[in-house]
Amino acid sequence: MLKLLIKGGYVVDPSADLEGKYDILIEGDKVSKVAKDIFEPEAKIIDAEGYIVAPGFVDLHVHFRDPGQTYKEDIESGSRCAVAGGFTTVVCMPNTNPPVDRPQVARYILSKSDCLGICNVLPAGAITEGRKGEKLADLWALKRAGCVAFTDDGSPLMNSNLMRMALELSSQMGLPIMNHCEDDTLAKGAINEGEVSAVLGISSRPPEAEDILVARDCTLSLQTGGHLHVQHLSSPLSVDIIRFFKDRGAKVTCEVNPYHLVFTEKEVLSSGSYAKVNPPLRKEKDRKALLEALRDGTIDCVATDHAPHADFEKGLLEEAMPGMIGLQTALPLMLKLVEEEVITLKDMVCLMSTKPARILGIEAGSIKPSSTADVVIFDPKKEWTLCEETSFSKSKNTPLWNKKLKGKVVCTIRAGRVVFRDGSFQV
Numbered sequence: 001m002l003k004l005l006i007k008g009g010y011v012v013d014p015s016a017d018l019e020g021k022y023d024i025l026i027e028g029d030k031v032s033k034v035a036k037d038i039f040e041p042e043a044k045i046i047d048a049e050g051y052i053v054a055p056g057f058v059d060l061h062v063h064f065r066d067p068g069q070t071y072k073e074d075i076e077s078g079s080r081c082a083v084a085g086g087f088t089t090v091v092c093m094p095n096t097n098p099p100v101d102r103p104q105v106a107r108y109i110l111s112k113s114d115c116l117g118i119c120n121v122l123p124a125g126a127i128t129e130g131r132k133g134e135k136l137a138d139l140w141a142l143k144r145a146g147c148v149a150f151t152d153d154g155s156p157l158m159n160s161n162l163m164r165m166a167l168e169l170s171s172q173m174g175l176p177i178m179n180h181c182e183d184d185t186l187a188k189g190a191i192n193e194g195e196v197s198a199v200l201g202i203s204s205r206p207p208e209a210e211d212i213l214v215a216r217d218c219t220l221s222l223q224t225g226g227h228l229h230v231q232h233l234s235s236p237l238s239v240d241i242i243r244f245f246k247d248r249g250a251k252v253t254c255e256v257n258p259y260h261l262v263f264t265e266k267e268v269l270s271s272g273s274y275a276k277v278n279p280p281l282r283k284e285k286d287r288k289a290l291l292e293a294l295r296d297g298t299i300d301c302v303a304t305d306h307a308p309h310a311d312f313e314k315g316l317l318e319e320a321m322p323g324m325i326g327l328q329t330a331l332p333l334m335l336k337l338v339e340e341e342v343i344t345l346k347d348m349v350c351l352m353s354t355k356p357a358r359i360l361g362i363e364a365g366s367i368k369p370s371s372t373a374d375v376v377i378f379d380p381k382k383e384w385t386l387c388e389e390t391s392f393s394k395s396k397n398t399p400l401w402n403k404k405l406k407g408k409v410v411c412t413i414r415a416g417r418v419v420f421r422d423g424s425f426q427v
């Protein structure tokens with residue numbers, strides 16, 4: 001059995017409330033021991049001195065465009081991007097072509113990911129047939145095929161009756177219903193409604209489009225007992241609504257995209273359509289409210305909403321497709337918040353690994369002995385640039401393209417196997 005010994009790293013594992021200098025012994029695909037100064041002559045040594053070692057990150061929200069739009073990304077390029085960003089498990093959204101509204105597509109994603117053996121790619125099934133919002137998909141069949149959650153992401157589920165039925169099923173199935181909460185009768189425009197949209201004369205989408213749907217879905221979650229997971233939260237009132245319903249015992253969780261934590265609507269002025277995303281980047285006061293909600297625990301986890309698009313789809317602001325790639329930039333952006341003392345390093349690992357794993361109810365987000373050996377080793381100080389040479393995505397739609405970043409993954413281990421290694425890092 002292959003043995004790996006990660007030596008001398010600064011280990012952060014929120015699941016075991018562990019932080020400090022430890023060695024980690026991996027035997028086969030499992031962690032077998034976490035202790036000081038482990039001696040194991042048969043093990044291959046990974047020298048992690050000066051680096052941080054944490055459970056592999058878990059991303060509840062990526063778009064791998066496979067099947068159907070593999071010119072933007074596919075399961076292989078997306079998986080390589082994920083492990084280069086420290087993610088060992090990702091949940092891919094069902095807005096593929098065909099969509100994941102039937103078991104065959106879920107099985108295709110799982111078998112392709114299994115064959116590649118790079119990253120654990122788990123499919124989210126569509127809530128409705130064809131993601132059209134008219135008729136529930138066969139959620140039980142999708143669950144049996146391996147779907148770990150349901151969402152019509154890319155579009156909101158607008159029909160309240162279907163949302164209630166989905167949440168009722170969720171409480172029986174034990175899987176979360178995720179929603180892209182933006183009322184699409186209000187959210188028609190390209191960027192946030194505010195000064196920037198006024199100055200540029202660009203169509204806009206107001207935060208209340210989000211608040212309305214968050215309030216409706218939280219209400220239905222409380223009534224049905226179903227698990228609602230609100231995707232990519234961006235509005236302060238939505239945060240307050242979620243806090244209100246959590247206090248009353250509703251089974252509601254939510255995620256935030258790192259971009260909404262560091263950028264504001266002004267980013268559109270310098271990055272143009274690369275800064276166009278739904279829900280849109282909002283105002284500084286909104287960003288501050290999200291940081292506060294991150295600190296007080298209202299926001300449960302971070303998810304990248306990695307959304308690759310080709311350059312021809314990212315032309316004029318008004319027509320451009322919304323979304324940004326984000327798997328390789330999540331760690332440097334979150335480390336910036338650690339450096340600014342918004343959150344602690346342990347909070348960061350919890351938000352990127354332990355908590356999202358718990359939301360899904362999967363065995364991940366921990367490096368306690370006997371857990372699956374999914375591990376990320378990163379250098380919080382290393383400076384690098386996201387560009388053609390360093391990016392693993394087929395697309396480059398992010399305001400951070402060609403920008404200097406601080407904090408880089410040097411090695412990622414998935415089920416006891418090294419699946420990513422930075423050029424200079426020896427294994």
Ligand SMILES: [Zn+2]
Nearest residue numbers: 153154180278
């Ligand atoms: Zn969305």
Ligand SMILES: [Zn+2]
Nearest residue numbers: 093153154305
């Ligand atoms: Zn999305």
